[in-house]
Amino acid sequence: MLILAIDSSAKSACVAVCEDKTLIGQYFQNSGLTHSRTLLSMTENLLKNLERTVSDIDLVAVSNGPGSFTGVRIGVAATKGLAWGADKPVCGVSTLEAMAHQVDEPDVLICAVMDARRNQVYNALFKQTEEAPERQCADRAIAPEDLVSELRMSDLPIYLIGDGAALTYDYLKKAGIPCRLAPQLLRYQTAYGVALASINAQCIPPAELEPSYLRPSQAERELSARG
Numbered sequence: 292m293l294i295l296a297i298d299s300s301a302k303s304a305c306v307a308v309c310e311d312k313t314l315i316g317q318y319f320q321n322s323g324l325t326h327s328r329t330l331l332s333m334t335e336n337l338l339k340n341l342e343r344t345v346s347d348i349d350l351v352a353v354s355n356g357p358g359s360f361t362g363v364r365i366g367v368a369a370t371k372g373l374a375w376g377a378d379k380p381v382c383g384v385s386t387l388e389a390m391a392h393q394v395d396e397p398d399v400l401i402c403a404v405m406d407a408r409r410n411q412v413y414n415a416l417f418k419q420t421e422e423a424p425e426r427q428c429a430d431r432a433i434a435p436e437d438l439v440s441e442l443r444m445s446d447l448p449i450y451l452i453g454d455g456a457a458l459t460y461d462y463l464k465k466a467g468i469p470c471r472l473a474p475q476l477l478r479y480q481t482a483y484g485v486a487l488a489s490i491n492a493q494c495i496p497p498a499e500l501e502p503s504y505l506r507p508s509q510a511e512r513e514l515s516a517r518g
Contacts, residue, residue, distance in 0.1 A: 295348045295373070296486035297334070299326040299366035300358025300386040301405060301454050306333045307482035308341055308348075311490065314483050316341045321479070326365040334373070345377040352489035354480060355383030356503035357413040357430055358405060363502045371497040380494040385503070387415040389484035390452050391424035393477055400427070400447040402470075404455040405480075407432050412455045413505060414438055418447070423491070432506050435462045442468055454479055 298305045303321040307314060318337045320329055338344060345351075353370040356363045367383070374381045387403040394401050394417075401417040401424055411432045417424035439462050442449055449470040451460055456472055463470045472478070 292349045292490075293343075293347060294486045294489060295334070295338075295345070295351045296482040296489065297330065297351070297353045297366050297370055298386070298389065298480050298482045298485050299330050299362045299369075300354045300356065300480060301362060302359075303479050304330050304333060304362075305480070305482040306330070306337050307486055308337060308343065309483065309486040312487060314486075317481065317483055319481060326362055330365060330369050334369070345373055345379070348377070348379055350382055350489065350494060351379055352382040352384060352485050352492075353500070354386040354389050354485050355500065356386060357407070357432070357505040358386050360502075360504060363504065367500055367502050371500055374497040379497075381497050381500050382489040382492050382494050383500050383503070384485055384488040384492055385415065385430050386480055387413065387430050387453070388417070388424065388426065389488045390480050391415070391417040391484075392487035393481060393484040394419060394424065394450060394452060394473070396450055398447060399450040399471075400442075400445050402438075402442065402449050402451050402456075402459065404438075404451060404453045404459045406455040406458060407506075410434060412438065412459060414455075423487075430503070430505060435459060439463060439466050439468065442470075452478055 307317040405413040416427040452473040
């Protein structure tokens with residue numbers, strides 16, 4: 292199965308093409324430019340360099356959250372547009388689960404964590420198995436202090452990955468909890484992780500793909516505060 296995978300859930304943007312679990316090509320950019328400006332051109336350039344078109348693709352996969360509200364929305368919209376025009380199925384996968392698929396470390400508790408701001412992180416925990424990461428909890432927005440309290444109970448070494456990994460590492464070290472940071476090159480979410488997470492996930496029509504934000508947007512919070 293030929294998979295076109297997209298991630299724009301945070302500052303970085305990434306596009307990959309995979310043949311099942313084999314990475315054929317990947318384009319990663321962490322320039323801070325808006326995803327609405329870069330994502331489709333990255334996709335077009337990658338496919339062109341691989342001498343492929345969207346018509347050759349069997350599945351378009353995207354990280355549909357959690358993450359930046361704007362970034363997730365752009366990634367989902369781009370995926371729906373590409374897939375709809377080419378009559379291809381899509382798959383939305385958890386950003387946190389996609390990151391867990393990038394870890395190749397045995398016998399660890401994978402702590403995927405993103406900076407959610409407002410004194411919270413987006414987090415999910417996974418145990419590494421021979422086949423794939425095994426989810427230990429649902430995706431959530433959680434205070435770092437509460438996450439630290441939970442991780443005290445782990446009987447496995449803790450492996451931190453994600454753009455909130457360094458922040459969480461500081462909290463864990465202050466609490467005296469052993470942990471390791473993923474190398475800088477592997478720490479951020481990638482489209483390759485999205486592709487791996489999509490292999491056994493449910494495929495749906497483009498019209499059914501929706502973002503998963505976990506918590507209300509700022510506009511929704513302000514509207515609620517006004518009653």
